[in-house]
Amino acid sequence: MTKLIWFPVVASAVLIGYADHLAISQRPKNYMQMSLKSSEKVAELDEATAIxxxxxxxxxxxxxxxxxxxxxxxxxxxxxxxxQLSQGTIQVSAIVYDYPTPDDPYYKVRVFDGEPEHDTTIYWFRVLNTGDVIEVLDVIDNKYISLREWREQLKR
Structure with missing residues (x-):
């Protein structure tokens, strides 16, 4: 009698284990198929975005x-x-002294007067690498401001 009671329990455990084994062995195939389909969609998306x-x-x-x-x-x-004030002895010049990086996409331009003994910086600008934004350094607050804000400051 005990053999009869244990037989269904053991048989069901074996069948469940076999079913789990089948499910586990098929997962990588489904996962690979899933990842291939999703990577195709991502490639299409990347291609359209790049364009x-x-x-x-x-x-x-x-x-x-x-x-x-x-x-x-x-x-x-x-x-x-x-x-005019220097009667032509001092010329104003500019130089690009820093170039865009992935972290800082701005060109930095320094405007300075070139006296014979030394030069003195007049303005610092930064220009976005697309050319859409030009900002000037506010030396009092040590931050870049828009040209509109700068003009307003100069009027005061």
Whole structure:
């Protein structure tokens, strides 16, 4: 009688174990198929995203960043003012002194007067590598501000 009671228990345990074994052995196949399908979708998404980004994102070079700063009316006015006050002995110049990185996508441009003995910085600018944003360093607060804010400060 005890043999008859144990037989269904042992038989069901063996069948459950075999069913689990089948399910486990089929999982990697399903997982691989799942990952292949999802990677195809991701590849399609990446391809479409790359196309959109390349169409909308334009990068400028250091010369373009320099030109954007040098052509600002306030920079040109300061250059004329210094040249006039020094009777032509002091020239205002600019230089791109830092280039964009993945962490900091700005060109840094320094505007300075070039006296014979030394040079003195007049303004520091940063230009976004797309050319869309130009900011000037507020030396009092030690932060970059927009050109609009800068003009308002100069009016005061």
């Amino acid at each position: 959109k980004l390349s169409q909308t994102t334009k990068k400028i070079d250091a010369k373009a960043a320099f030109d954007l700063v040098w052509q600002l009316p306030l920079v040109q006015r300061k250059a004329r003012e210094i040249k």
